[in-house]
Amino acid sequence: MGDERSEHMPIHAEQDHCPLCRSRHTILYFEDRNRRYRQCLDCLLVFVPRCFWLSRSEEKATYDLHQNEPHDEGYRHFLSRLSNPLLAQLPPQQRGLDFGCGPGPTLSSMLEEHGHRIDLYDPFYFNDPSVFDKKYDFICATEVVEHLHDPDREFTSLFEMLKRGGWLAIMTKLVIDRQAFSRWHYIRDLTHICFYSRETFAYLARRFNAQHTFAADDVILLQKH
Numbered sequence: 001m002g003d004e005r006s007e008h009m010p011i012h013a014e015q016d017h018c019p020l021c022r023s024r025h026t027i028l029y030f031e032d033r034n035r036r037y038r039q040c041l042d043c044l045l046v047f048v049p050r051c052f053w054l055s056r057s058e059e060k061a062t063y064d065l066h067q068n069e070p071h072d073e074g075y076r077h078f079l080s081r082l083s084n085p086l087l088a089q090l091p092p093q094q095r096g097l098d099f100g101c102g103p104g105p106t107l108s109s110m111l112e113e114h115g116h117r118i119d120l121y122d123p124f125y126f127n128d129p130s131v132f133d134k135k136y137d138f139i140c141a142t143e144v145v146e147h148l149h150d151p152d153r154e155f156t157s158l159f160e161m162l163k164r165g166g167w168l169a170i171m172t173k174l175v176i177d178r179q180a181f182s183r184w185h186y187i188r189d190l191t192h193i194c195f196y197s198r199e200t201f202a203y204l205a206r207r208f209n210a211q212h213t214f215a216a217d218d219v220i221l222l223q224k225h
């Protein structure tokens with residue numbers, strides 16, 4: 001579909017299958033001076049092919065620049081757009097996981113102040129693989145899913161770690177359309193490699209037998225049945 005250049009490239013040069021649903025029905029969606037972006041026609045994920053990714057050390061260096069202070073009121077307010085609707089759904093004293101918590105966990109403190117117990121996981125800062133053997137009442141992923149290298153595998157393990165009736169609370173900015181995408185600050189961050197649409201969350205809900213609701217423009221709650 002109008003993607004002349006990739007058809008003339010060797011087949012292994014650019015990953016063209018969707019990293020979330022593995023469909024091969026993908027098109028070139030947008031291109032800027034740094035990267036190309038493909039969209040899956042089945043789940044509508046927009047993704048950056050692997051050949052345009054930063055190295056792990058470049059990625060870590062970018063995260064180190066974005067350290068948030070746990071007591072920064074502005075940051076706590078930002079996170080409250082996820083924690084408030086999540087807290088409204090949770091019974092007392094639940095067990096949760098802050099997946100991709102970053103170097104200065106803030107959300108976990110906010111949820112612990114309400115009596116919940118939170119484990120931390122982050123591949124760079126809290127790399128404790130024992131969390132993958134546990135079961136949780138809820139899992140939070142704020143500003144995380146846009147960084148996933150293998151969203152198919154990673155969403156599968158998140159839903160496996162959730163108890164039945166448990167909640168997955170996600171914060172990520174959503175794709176609106178190609179015109180908005182072209183002007184979007186979110187794609188300028190080179191650690192962002194997956195961009196989700198509302199329809200992508202409908203796909204995830206169907207696939208993992210969950211119910212999804214949008215608590216804000218960039219906050220999605222999924223409850224596993």
Ligand SMILES: [Zn+2]
Pocket residue numbers: 018019020021022023040041042043044045
């Ligand atoms: Zn897909």
